[in-house]
Amino acid sequence: MESLEEMQSRHRKEQKDLQSRIMQKKKAATKKTRKGVNGECEELERQVKERQEGERLALNGEGDTAPPAGDSPRLDETMDEEHTEQLSNGVEEITESLDKSQVSEAPPENGQPRKRNRQKERLARRAAEQENAVEEAKKEAANQPDPKAVERAQMLKEFKARGLTEKTIRPDGHCLFSAVADQLSQVGIPLGAESDAELKEDQRYKVVRKAAARYIEAHPDDFVAWLDEPLGQYVHKIRDTAEWGGHLELLALAKTYNVEICVLQNGVAQNIEPDLAGASEPEKIWLAYYRHGFGLGEHYNSLRKAP
Structure with a gap:
């Protein structure tokens, strides 16, 4: 079941994505479609607000049921759809102009052929070009590789090459700190003043959070x-x-615990080093960073040495 912190984190991301989506729609609107777009944006805001309020009430036991999470689409999942929608709107506007032109065109007089309507021909060509663009956009969207699958394949390749195995961390907003806590435990570095033995595994992130905040505040x-x-x-x-x-936070933790943090992302390792003037050689710990692999967005997992 989703916790309050998880839900709040998801709600913030949904609101951010919604505002970006609304901005895109309003920028793409024409004078003719602006009123409808504004109405659509207001309806989207209303739906997201009502769904999130229902989820909060349900989690607090004040509602009957909560709507399923993830109803608010992410921006990176709607760009192709909105591009296609804009092209389709252009086709509709041109088609409507053609219809008006056909209605206003005068019938032939005295058996003489009608005068060539160049404006109508231009509109017809534009409509055909827009229709072709819509079809091409649909084909291009269908042929796009799945970023989640591509990212996962690259990560697995790097894990194997470096002799690492992945420990999945719960995606709850604390993943970076939980992953670092797991890594520190693997190399035998105490997390803080609290006894590590007294801490439950799912609570160790709190000590690491405090350590990062303390370092940032002091520097x-x-x-x-x-x-x-x-x-x-x-x-x-x-x-x-x-x-x-x-x-x-990774920089603060590297300096606090005197560790070199190696972050794998899309087949590339980024190293975050502590002060080189430290009293001892820093231990090396490994994290996996995902941009597409998890529902809430960016995510960190812990990487241990393969057995």
Whole structure:
């Protein structure tokens, strides 16, 4: 069952994707279609708001049932559909213009042939070109490779080449910190002041979150230039919420635990090193980073040495 933090994380992503989708629709709208597009956008916002509210009530036991998660489509899953829809709208507008031209065209007089209607011919050519473009867009979308399958194949190839095996981490917004906690345990590095033996496996991410937040807060000059919000607010989100971690948190953790963090992504390894002036040679830990393989979006798994 989805937890409150998982649902909140998914809702934030759905709202972000929805706003991007609405912006694309409004940019593509013409004077003729603007009113309909605005109505469609308002309806999309209403549906997402009602569904998310229903999910929150259901999770709190105040509703009967929750709508299935994932009803709000992701932006990268709708681009081809919207491209095709825009082309189709163009065909409809041209066809309508042709119909008006045909209605207004005067019948032949005294048996004389009608005067050639060049505007009508241009519209017909444009309509045919748009129809061909629609068909080509559909074919191109159908022939696109599955990014999830391509990414997975590349990762498996790298795992085998480097002698690594993957430990799947729960996609709950804490995956980066849970994956780092698993790796630190594999190389025998204590997570923090709390005794590792007293911590349940699904709670160890909390110690790692606090360690990252503590380092960022203590070294503001290394991080404030990369933030879009006040440092204190950012530190609070990293320490106390399900906010996703990224490069800044990996850098903070590499320095905190004196480890070299190697992140595999699409067949390429990115190394994040601690201070080279450390007292001892840093241990190397491995993470797998996915952009397409998980429903909530970006995700980290732990990579252990293959037996």
